[in-house]
Amino acid sequence: MDVTVRPAPPAELPTIRIAPSRGWPALRLGELWEYHELLYFLMWRDIKVRYKQTLLGAAWAILQPFLTMVVFSLVFGRLAKISSDGIPYPIFSYAALVPWTFFANGLQHASQGMVQHANMIKKVYFPRLAIPVAKVLAGVVDFALSFVVLIGMMLFYGIPPTLATLWVPAFLLLALVTALGAGLWLAAINVHYRDIGYTVPFLVQFWMYATPIVYPASLLPEPWRSLYGLNPMAGVIEGFRWALLGTDTAPGPIIYVSALVAVGLLVSGAYYFRRMEKTFADVV
Amino acid sequence: MTLPAIHAVGIGKHFELGVSRQKYGLLRDALTAQARLLGERLRGRRPAAAEAETFWALRDVNFEIQPGEVVGIIGRNGAGKSTLLKILSRITEPNTGYVDVRGRVGSLLEVGTGFHPELTGRENIFLNGSILGMRRAEIARKFDEIVAFAEVEKFLDTPVKHYSSGMHMRLAFAVAAHLEPEILLVDEVLAVGDNSFQKKCLNKMEDVGQRGRTILFVSHSMPAITRLCPRTILLHDGQVLQDGPSHAVISTYLSSGLGTTAAREWPDLRHAPGDDVVRLRAVRIRDQAGQIADVVDIRQPVAVELEFEVFQSGYALWPHFTLYNDEGVFVLSAFDLDPEWHGRPRPAGRYLATAEIPGNLLAEGMMLIGPAMATIEPRRIFFYERDAVAFQVVDNVSGESSRGRYVGHIPGAVRPKLKWATRYSRNGHDLAGPAAAAALNGKGGQP
Numbered sequence: 001m002d003v004t005v006r007p008a009p010p011a012e013l014p015t016i017r018i019a020p021s022r023g024w025p026a027l028r029l030g031e032l033w034e035y036h037e038l039l040y041f042l043m044w045r046d047i048k049v050r051y052k053q054t055l056l057g058a059a060w061a062i063l064q065p066f067l068t069m070v071v072f073s074l075v076f077g078r079l080a081k082i083s084s085d086g087i088p089y090p091i092f093s094y095a096a097l098v099p100w101t102f103f104a105n106g107l108q109h110a111s112q113g114m115v116q117h118a119n120m121i122k123k124v125y126f127p128r129l130a131i132p133v134a135k136v137l138a139g140v141v142d143f144a145l146s147f148v149v150l151i152g153m154m155l156f157y158g159i160p161p162t163l164a165t166l167w168v169p170a171f172l173l174l175a176l177v178t179a180l181g182a183g184l185w186l187a188a189i190n191v192h193y194r195d196i197g198y199t200v201p202f203l204v205q206f207w208m209y210a211t212p213i214v215y216p217a218s219l220l221p222e223p224w225r226s227l228y229g230l231n232p233m234a235g236v237i238e239g240f241r242w243a244l245l246g247t248d249t250a251p252g253p254i255i256y257v258s259a260l261v262a263v264g265l266l267v268s269g270a271y272y273f274r275r276m277e278k279t280f281a282d283v284v
Numbered sequence: 285m286t287l288p289a290i291h292a293v294g295i296g297k298h299f300e301l302g303v304s305r306q307k308y309g310l311l312r313d314a315l316t317a318q319a320r321l322l323g324e325r326l327r328g329r330r331p332a333a334a335e336a337e338t339f340w341a342l343r344d345v346n347f348e349i350q351p352g353e354v355v356g357i358i359g360r361n362g363a364g365k366s367t368l369l370k371i372l373s374r375i376t377e378p379n380t381g382y383v384d385v386r387g388r389v390g391s392l393l394e395v396g397t398g399f400h401p402e403l404t405g406r407e408n409i410f411l412n413g414s415i416l417g418m419r420r421a422e423i424a425r426k427f428d429e430i431v432a433f434a435e436v437e438k439f440l441d442t443p444v445k446h447y448s449s450g451m452h453m454r455l456a457f458a459v460a461a462h463l464e465p466e467i468l469l470v471d472e473v474l475a476v477g478d479n480s481f482q483k484k485c486l487n488k489m490e491d492v493g494q495r496g497r498t499i500l501f502v503s504h505s506m507p508a509i510t511r512l513c514p515r516t517i518l519l520h521d522g523q524v525l526q527d528g529p530s531h532a533v534i535s536t537y538l539s540s541g542l543g544t545t546a547a548r549e550w551p552d553l554r555h556a557p558g559d560d561v562v563r564l565r566a567v568r569i570r571d572q573a574g575q576i577a578d579v580v581d582i583r584q585p586v587a588v589e590l591e592f593e594v595f596q597s598g599y600a601l602w603p604h605f606t607l608y609n610d611e612g613v614f615v616l617s618a619f620d621l622d623p624e625w626h627g628r629p630r631p632a633g634r635y636l637a638t639a640e641i642p643g644n645l646l647a648e649g650m651m652l653i654g655p656a657m658a659t660i661e662p663r664r665i666f667f668y669e670r671d672a673v674a675f676q677v678v679d680n681v682s683g684e685s686s687r688g689r690y691v692g693h694i695p696g697a698v699r700p701k702l703k704w705a706t707r708y709s710r711n712g713h714d715l716a717g718p719a720a721a722a723a724l725n726g727k728g729g730q731p
Contacts, residue, residue, distance in 0.1 A: 013466060015287075016389075018374060019382035041414040049402050124391065124415055125374035193311035281376045282299065 025274045032127045042134035046109075047141050061142035062149050065097040072097075076214045085216045085247045091153050095244050096213040096237045098150050099172065102143040103179045103233060104204045106136040110183025111200050114191050118284040128277045129270065132187045136180045143172070154244065164243045164250075171239040174262055178232040181265030188269075188276040191284050212237055216247075229257035232265075287386060289467055289498040290349040290372065294381035296522075297342045297367050341367040342522045344381070349500070351386070351466070354493040356513035356530055357502045358537055360545070364522040365502045369469045372500065387466025387498070390416060392457075401445035405436055405455055408444055412459045426462045433488075434458035454481055461488050467498045486511065504650070505610060506534050545674040546578035557667035558592070558657065561599055564667050565634070566591040567655045569675045582679040582699065583643045588618075590637045590655045597631045602658050605639070606670070610650035613697045644686060644701040647694070648679040 032039070051057045069090055076082045077089030084092035110132035114121065117131055154161070190196040211233045217225055228234040235258030241247040342364045349355055357365050370376045372383060373391040399408050409430055413423040423430075431437055434455040436447075444452060470489065489512060493499050503509050509516060509530060516533040518526040526533045546569040550556035556563040568589040571577035580586050590603050604619040620626070620637050653675075656668035679685050679699070686701040687694060709715050 013387040015384055015386045016374075017382055017384050018371060018377065020377055020379055035417075037420050038414045038417075041411050045400055045403065045407075045411055048407070049400055052402050120415060122375065124417075125389075126415065126417070189311070193314060195310040195312055199311075278377050281370065 021278055024271060025277075027129075027270055027274060028127065032129050032133070035127050035130055038126055039130050039134050039137075042130060043138045046135065046138040050138075058145060061145040065094065065101045065146050066149060068101075069094040069097050072214055082215050083219060085218060085241070087159075087241075087245050087247060088157055091150075091157050091159070091245065092216075092241070093214060094150060094153060095240050096211075098143065098146045099175045099236050099240050100208065100211065100213055100233070101146065102139050102172070103175045103236070104208070105142065106139045106176070106179035107183050107186070107204060108200055109135040109139070110180065111186030111190055112197060113183075114187045114280060114284060115194070115197065121284055122281050128280060129184075129273065132180065132183050132273070136176060136183060139179075140172075140176075150244070159245055161244070162246060164246070167239065167243045171236050171243065174232055174239070174259060175236045177262040177266050178236070181262060181267075181269040184266070184269030184273040188273045191276065191280055207231075207233065210234075216241075218248075226254055229254035230261055232258040232262040234258070286351060288348040288384075289351040289353070289386050290347075290500075291384040292345055292347050292381070293383070295342055295345045295368075295371060295378045295383060296340060296380035297364075297371060297376070297378050298338045298340045300338060340522050342371070342378070345519075345522070345524055347517060347524060347527060349498060351498055352496045353515060354499040354501065354513045356509035356516035356533075357500060357519060358504075358506075358509060358516055358534070359519035359525075363519040365519055366471060367522075368519070369471050369500065369502060372467075373469050385467065388417070389467045389469065390460075390463040390465030391469040392460045392471065399444055399452070399456060402443055404443055405431075405440045405447070408455070409459055412456065413462075416460060416463055417465075418463060422464075430455075430458045430462050433461065433484075450481070457481075457485055461485070461492075465497070467500070468492060469500050469502075471502045506538070510534065547576045548673050553593075556593075557669045559666055561596045562592055562594045562601055562657055562666050564590065564592050564655055564657070564669060564672075567653065567669075567673045569653070569673055577675065579676045579678060581643075582646070582648060582677050582685050583682075585643045586641045586646075586675065588639045588641065588653055588655075590639075591635070592637075592657060593634050594630050594632050598629045599659055600627055600629050600661070601666070602626075602660060603635075603637045604656050604658065606654040606656065606668075607641075607646075608652045608654070608671070609647070609697055610652065610674075615646065615651070615697045645698060646677050647696055647699040648677050650674055650676055 050060075056063060072093045073090045077084065077093070082089075113131040113135045114128070120126075121128065186196060186200060210231055212219075212228070217228060217234060217238050220228070235251060235255045238247075239251050239255065242250050345364075345368065357368065359365050367376070369391065371378050372385065373389055375391075399412055403411065409427065410420070410423055414420065431440060434451070434457070436451055436455050439447065439451065444455070447455070468489075486508060489499065489501070493512065499512075501509065501513055513530050515528065516530040517524055518533045518537050526536050547567070549566040550564065553563060556565060558564055566589070568576055568591075569578065569580075570587040570589060571580055572584045574587075577586075588605060590605065592601075592603065594601065602620060604617060606617045607615045609615055618639055618641075620639070622637070651674060652671040653673045654668060654670040655672055657666040658664060659666075679687055679694075683689055686699050707715055
């Protein structure tokens with residue numbers, strides 16, 4: 001929708017022109033900011049409802065990566081004896097599963113968001129971007145909870161934090177950007193093609209094995225290892241291990257490629273989403 | 285000179301009625317369709333054009349509304365009223381023309397949007413308020429007022445899933461009614477809730493209108509329109525048919541052919557509800573004299589006619605209809621019990637099924653008929669055209685209907701004339717027991 005807010009003289013009401021949109025739309029991030037309270041309430045609702053509805057409540061946020069870690073440690077650590085860069089396998093995999101779970105849940109919730117909130121979209125106007133953004137951001141709470149467990153495990157295994165730990169927020173941001181970027185694409189496509197909904201869990205699983213979670217990236221020979229940079233989540237996972245566990249995977253130039261890919265995904269996703277947005281209310 | 289609050293210039297909105305009826309599809313289908321197109325191109329064939337036809341929900345609509353005006357919008361179902369409000373509230377965008385809107389727009393297109401059943405009343409007030417565009421501080425300031433208006437004080441910390449539908453409705457309207465936009469769009473919210481709450485809503489809206497707010501009010505309720513709106517716009521087939529003083533526009537609407545809500549025909553087969561098995565061709569309401577009538581005396585029977593065309597033989601089609609009143613109360617559904625066709629596969633051809641609603645059954649007021657067609661084995665619905673036709677039941681004080689000599693308002697969705705009997709005894713003996721039943725069985729009872 002082409003809405004231009006023209007500057008009005010003082011004490012005058014703002015005039016909005018509603019007209020058919022043409023070409024590529026503006027992102028209108030300023031408007032999204034105007035609705036930051038809505039963003040906050042949507043996030044808050046998602047968190048609250050999730051914790052109210054499930055029997056385990058907040059514990060679920062911890063159990064999901066933790067139990068996966070237990071299974072991975074048994075299967076990949078004990079049975080398959082996959083190398084873990086000299087670090088105990090449980091914490092090696094858990095340090096990866098914490099950001100991964102954040103990413104995977106964010107991506108899945110964002111991609112289902114528009115269809116899930118069809119009723120709202122058909123009845124009220126608000127910047128549609130608020131839905132996927134809130135979905136991804138709501139995951140930060142889960143992340144924080146499971147991160148506390150991660151700190152506990154570091155104490156248990158006697159791994160002291162270093163200066164590099166300060167980089168964790170940067171890697172979290174990279175994971176967030178990637179989840180939102182991919183989530184925006186999938187959310188917009190999902191409105192028109194409902195089979196995308198079934199494809200996402202498969203995509204997430206596929207992506208997980210393409211990311212060094214159960215195995216270290218060092219397992220791969222060059223040049224394949226550098227190609228990993230194209231998968232921003234590989235950068236995130238290796239970054240987390242470096243920052244927290246002191247592995248030898250300090251982010252090199254490859255992380256720039258990761259960041260570039262993630263930002264590219266986000267910007268293109270946001271434009272694609274905004275372009276498709278005008279049809280949401282008619283189709284969803 | 286003041287600038288108009290809303291200035292619509294040539295707005296139009298169309299929908300594609302594609303070959304497939306579904307609005308959204310499967311990526312799989314889209315990909316295979318693309319592949320097929322490509323294949324045909326490669327073989328040098330021109331691909332067949334997709335049979336999409338365009339339906340204009342709104343076409344070249346122009347109007348100007350001054351700040352502070354309260355304007356009603358009327359028209360039959362499908363005339364484009366809701367689409368117009370959706371464009372004004374920016375939910376969907378027009379395909380042609382533009383609208384200049386001055387000031388914040390609040391819409392009550394459907395109240396309770398975003399209510400979450402698991403959250404408490406208190407939480408939902410904040411959530412819903414922010415979805416409607418209110419600031420958090422604004423909601424906090426009006427919180428008590430909202431709660432008082434909705435009359436839910438005691439249940440504030442109960443999840444709304446435990447609310448009755450009336451409480452749910454009241455809370456939702458209360459939040460929406462406390463929005464303070466310069467322009468308020470209202471779509472038939474008053475069709476729900478009980479009578480006293482409806483009155484409260486109308487008062488609230490009148491209040492808002494008097495404070496210089498611009499209101500656009502879509503309704504099927506002519507009394508509500510007359511009461512609230514000095515000016516009314518009549519939409520027909522997506523175009524403005526008349527725009528002027530409410531009484532004049534309403535009388536055009538009610539007296540002209542399009543006001544005849546008692547019959548509806550689909551001469552163009554492509555637009556008739558249904559599919560390639562069966563399509564609805566007409567629905568009519570007839571009075572005792574066999575005339576198409578949109579006003580019926582409460583004492584007289586009413587005939588509901590469904591005319592449909594069967595294209596594929598072998599389906600045990602079951603015509604039926606629903607009846608709602610204008611308060612949105614589901615009064616009844618009626619299924620064709622004609623023994624000649626009941627459960628029998630029908631050969632192709634044209635049918636006219638008539639049901640007679642007896643006199644002294646429905647209450648006064650507007651009745652909306654929704655014709656439908658289904659089979660039971662397998663369970664399948666071929667069409668359901670809600671509110672296709674409507675008629676008004678009037679209960680004049682004649683003394684012969686169930687209202688007797690009482691002239692006031694009588695609540696209730698039906699108003700049957702029940703059989704009443706009275707026995708009298710001075711000392712209280714012999715009132716209960718078989719003798720009382722005998723009185724109802726004819727001896728001493730009124731016919």
